[in-house]
Amino acid sequence: MKIAVAYASMTGNTESIADEIKSYLDEENLDYSVFHIPSDDFYAFDLVNYDVIFFGSYTYGDGDLPFELMDLYDEVEDEDLTGKRIGLFGSCDSFYPLYGVALDQFKERFEFAGATVIGELVKVDLDPDDKDLELTRAMVDEVLAIK
Ligand SMILES: Cc1cc2nc3c(=O)[nH]c(=O)nc-3n(C[C@H](O)[C@H](O)[C@H](O)COP(=O)(O)O)c2cc1C
Numbered sequence: 001m002k003i004a005v006a007y008a009s010m011t012g013n014t015e016s017i018a019d020e021i022k023s024y025l026d027e028e029n030l031d032y033s034v035f036h037i038p039s040d041d042f043y044a045f046d047l048v049n050y051d052v053i054f055f056g057s058y059t060y061g062d063g064d065l066p067f068e069l070m071d072l073y074d075e076v077e078d079e080d081l082t083g084k085r086i087g088l089f090g091s092c093d094s095f096y097p098l099y100g101v102a103l104d105q106f107k108e109r110f111e112f113a114g115a116t117v118i119g120e121l122v123k124v125d126l127d128p129d130d131k132d133l134e135l136t137r138a139m140v141d142e143v144l145a146i147k
Helices: 013-027 044-049 067-076 101-112 130-144
Strands: 003-008 033-037 052-056 085-092 122-125
Touching: 003 013, 003 044, 013 033, 013 052, 013 085, 013 122, 013 130, 033 067, 044 067, 052 130, 067 101, 085 101, 085 130, 122 130
Parallel strands: 003 033, 003 052, 052 085, 085 122
Antiparallel strands: none
16 A cells, blocks of 8 residues: 655644654554655646545635645646545634635545545644644544554
């Protein structure tokens, strides 16, 4: 099973969730590749190389996608992601009316491309607390179907 953890994070909160996913995968002795977009190149066509993708996005602007994920979002439409299992996570801020909607948009787009988005969307209000990290691990369990 090939696993990727791919995410964008401007101020580090989404990265903290990604770090929890990485720790958990390490504990389970699972191999994975990590992409912090845009420092690491990761395009829509890279998704097809993985069976499982943990994909992280914060929400920006007025319920917008992060700028660095916009091309990927557009190009997912052209990929066939049938059979891919995806878990979505990201930091948001409940101060904003459009709370974490980037994740809803990615869910819709990944499903359009044939992928299965599994478990709850892990929307975290700013930096993750212990409860958020528990929910993150529960999402990973569901996506991997390991527990
Ligand atoms: C200019 C600006 C606009 C934002 N707009 C939203 C928004 O519409 N909805 C939301 O849930 N969060 C919004 N946020 C909050 C970010 O998603 C939040 O700060 C998050 O923790 C950033 O994640 P990161 O640390 O991984 O970069 C906004 C933040 C900024 C600075």
